Amino acid sequence: MIEVRSVSQSYSRDKEILKEVDLVVREREITALVGANGAGKSTLLGVMTNLLPAKKGVVMLDGVDIRKIKTNEVAKKIAFLKQTQQLSIRITVKDLVEFGRFPHCGGRLRDEDREKVEEAIYYMKLEDLQESYLDEISGGQRQRAFIAMILAQDTPYIFLDEPLNNLDIKYSVEMMKIVTKLVEDLGKTIVVVLHDINFAAAYASHIVAMKDGQVIKEGSPKEVITPSVLNPVFDHDFHIVDHDGRSVCLYYDHE
Amino acid sequence: MEKIAKLRHKFLEFAGQSGYAPTIKHSGSGKRAVVVIIILLVLIAAASALYIYSRTYAKAFRLGVPMTPQAFDSILSRTIPHLYGMGAAAVVLAVVSLSFQTITQSRVLTPSMIGFDSVFVGTQTVLVFFFGAQHFLFADPFINYLITAGIMVVVSMLMFGAILRNHRNNIVFLLMFGLVLSGIVGSGTSYLQIIMNESDFFQVAAATAVNVNNMNVGIINLALPIMAAVVALTLWRHRRYNVMTLGPQQAKGLGVAYEKELKWNLILIAVGMSVATAMIGSLTFLGLLAVNAAREVLKTYKHLPLFIGSALMAALTLILGQSVMELLQGAIPVTAIINLVGCSYIFFLILKENRI
Ligand SMILES: Nc1ncnc2c1ncn2[C@@H]1O[C@H](COP(=O)(O)OP(=O)(O)OP(=O)(O)O)[C@@H](O)[C@H]1O
Ligand SMILES: [Mg+2]
Numbered sequence: 183m184i185e186v187r188s189v190s191q192s193y194s195r196d197k198e199i200l201k202e203v204d205l206v207v208r209e210r211e212i213t214a215l216v217g218a219n220g221a222g223k224s225t226l227l228g229v230m231t232n233l234l235p236a237k238k239g240v241v242m243l244d245g246v247d248i249r250k251i252k253t254n255e256v257a258k259k260i261a262f263l264k265q266t267q268q269l270s271i272r273i274t275v276k277d278l279v280e281f282g283r284f285p286h287c288g289g290r291l292r293d294e295d296r297e298k299v300e301e302a303i304y305y306m307k308l309e310d311l312q313e314s315y316l317d318e319i320s321g322g323q324r325q326r327a328f329i330a331m332i333l334a335q336d337t338p339y340i341f342l343d344e345p346l347n348n349l350d351i352k353y354s355v356e357m358m359k360i361v362t363k364l365v366e367d368l369g370k371t372i373v374v375v376l377h378d379i380n381f382a383a384a385y386a387s388h389i390v391a392m393k394d395g396q397v398i399k400e401g402s403p404k405e406v407i408t409p410s411v412l413n414p415v416f417d418h419d420f421h422i423v424d425h426d427g428r429s430v431c432l433y434y435d436h437e
Numbered sequence: 438m439e440k441i442a443k444l445r446h447k448f449l450e451f452a453g454q455s456g457y458a459p460t461i462k463h464s465g466s467g468k469r470a471v472v473v474i475i476i477l478l479v480l481i482a483a484a485s486a487l488y489i490y491s492r493t494y495a496k497a498f499r500l501g502v503p504m505t506p507q508a509f510d511s512i513l514s515r516t517i518p519h520l521y522g523m524g525a526a527a528v529v530l531a532v533v534s535l536s537f538q539t540i541t542q543s544r545v546l547t548p549s550m551i552g553f554d555s556v557f558v559g560t561q562t563v564l565v566f567f568f569g570a571q572h573f574l575f576a577d578p579f580i581n582y583l584i585t586a587g588i589m590v591v592v593s594m595l596m597f598g599a600i601l602r603n604h605r606n607n608i609v610f611l612l613m614f615g616l617v618l619s620g621i622v623g624s625g626t627s628y629l630q631i632i633m634n635e636s637d638f639f640q641v642a643a644a645t646a647v648n649v650n651n652m653n654v655g656i657i658n659l660a661l662p663i664m665a666a667v668v669a670l671t672l673w674r675h676r677r678y679n680v681m682t683l684g685p686q687q688a689k690g691l692g693v694a695y696e697k698e699l700k701w702n703l704i705l706i707a708v709g710m711s712v713a714t715a716m717i718g719s720l721t722f723l724g725l726l727a728v729n730a731a732r733e734v735l736k737t738y739k740h741l742p743l744f745i746g747s748a749l750m751a752a753l754t755l756i757l758g759q760s761v762m763e764l765l766q767g768a769i770p771v772t773a774i775i776n777l778v779g780c781s782y783i784f785f786l787i788l789k790e791n792r793i
Contacts, residue, residue, distance in 0.1 A: 231690065233686055233689050252694070254692035254693075254694070256692070257689075257691055257692030258692070261690070264687070267687075269683060269684070270542060270682065270684070272738070281683065281691060284676075284691045285691055285692035288676060289679060289680065
């Protein structure tokens with residue numbers, strides 16, 4: 183269980199990025215985090231994964247302050263896909279995915295680790311690319327490789343910061359289907375930052391809307407995908423239609 | 438012919454079944470490393486032989502005296518510690534340079550370049566100035582070494598704080614740190630050396646004038662175990678360095694306690710640098726050259742082969758360079774050559790990567 187209790191966070195002294203955030207991550211569900219650029223979504227994920235230890239307040243992982251848990255133990259429970267990836271070394275897709283096993287085997291791959299790596303590569307449909315170097319494949323393929331690494335890490339909690347970055351429509355849908363399968367088949371708990379509200383509405387069971395470092399509203403897609411919630415969150419006029427019982431946003435300007 | 442094809446088929450089948458096939462690429466890069474390492478070892482053996490030859494037969498021939506077995510033995514017994522010393526110092530410098538590059542995410546910096554060496558001279562000067570050259574703190578090589586190492590560890594902890602606080606631009610910051618450190622320590626040292634009395638000054642000068650030709654062989658019994666420990670502790674972590682090359686955030690996400698690693702590494706680096714500097718003086722560019730040469734030849738990100746390759750490259754460079762220098766009767770000091778090549782190389786690196 184992951185609980186965020188009145189966490190405030192800042193990078194510099196004068197500006198608070200997160201303000202007294204409270205959040206309980208729902209187990210075995212997909213939670214989507216939405217909000218405008220700079221709302222503090224990545225910062226919140228950083229705090230929840232302890233990459234950015236909370237300055238005020240506390241994040242509890244299974245009842246223990248996450249700052250007091252060994253980095254390696256946290257890495258066995260939480261995997262985190264960062265919003266942007268850069269690497270200074272030249273490695274293949276497979277090398278990268280193998281790194282995902284590090285928390286479990288310390289870099290010395292056993293048979294079960296190799297199996298997990300192969301599974302993750304298969305899941306992300308990277309079999310044909312596994313020997314390719316990361317700087318020689320497309321941005322979307324690279325994104326899939328990083329997600330495969332997260333899957334190989336095989337943790338109960340998975341945090342994905344804009345996983346649909348660089349993915350085309352087909353792979354975006356496929357990605358969200360994989361995420362759904364991770365929850366349904368393997369019982370994982372997923373928190374995912376999404377910019378496309380419609381993806382959030384279609385695949386998440388719970389949506390958290392953030393603005394200026396605060397959680398403005400959380401609830402089911404039906405509750406959150408309304409003009410009265412989204413308009414202030416994004417400072418934009420939303421038009422919401424009902425399509426087969428699902429809320430769909432039309433967000434381009436329509437005079 | 439058919440038989441061979443059959444055998445080959447059988448082998449491939451076996452390889453496929455045993456899960457061998459997917460790792461072929463890795464064993465390929467592993468094979469390359471083994472070949473490179475063997476070649477380097479052979480070259481080092483040859484360079485060592487050349488070094489011994491240069492100090493015995495070549496010298497005797499030059500002086501026109503015969504090389505008696507007794508004379509050979511006596512020179513050899515003095516030459517062997519030198520070989521060990523050079524080899525060990527080179528290995529330590531290469532290993533700490535590589536770990537330093539990994540933790541600072543840079544291919545251009547090495548610990549020598551940010552002023553660790555100046556701390557050695559500074560410590561010697563301060564000891565003599567405040568306690569006198571006869572005091573055991575200075576005169577006892579063991580105690581003296583412990584003090585130097587301790588101060589270097591303190592400096593490395595200051596650096597640790599600096600890296601943590603300034604992680605965004607840490608390379609430029611470290612260079613500045615080094616510049617300021619060398620500047621302050623250097624001018625402080627000169628000042629003390631000017632106002633101290635003459636005999637003390639000569640003592641300091643003698644203690645700090647160690648270099649490859651004038652090695653402090655006296656501390657070799659202390660130095661070798663420390664060096665072995667530093668190298669062993671660093672190599673033991675080789676898998677963690679692989680993860681750290683992914684960057685601090687990624688490494689933390691994969692369970693490496695990055696700050697703790699950083700701290701331990703800086704301590705190991707400080708200890709290694711202090712012992713190498715005390716024994717063989719400063720070799721500013723040897724680590725940089727060796728590490729980058731190993732990267733070029735091995736073409737891998739894996740640290741175990743890189744550590745071994747860099748260490749052997751460094752030993753080879755130093756021993757070979759020193760032999761050539763002996764053969765040329767000291768016409769060109771080997772450190773001058775290494776520094777010249779090193780400087781040009783760093784220039785090339787900066788131009789190539791277009792960043793520091
Ligand atoms: N490393 C940092 N140093 C200083 N300020 C930062 C840093 N990272 C983020 N910020 C600031 O914190 C605020 C929130 O950033 P954050 O990355 O959490 O937003 P976000 O909701 O993820 O936005 P986006 O949708 O653009 O990814 C921004 O105003 C940003 O300027
Ligand atoms: Mg973000």
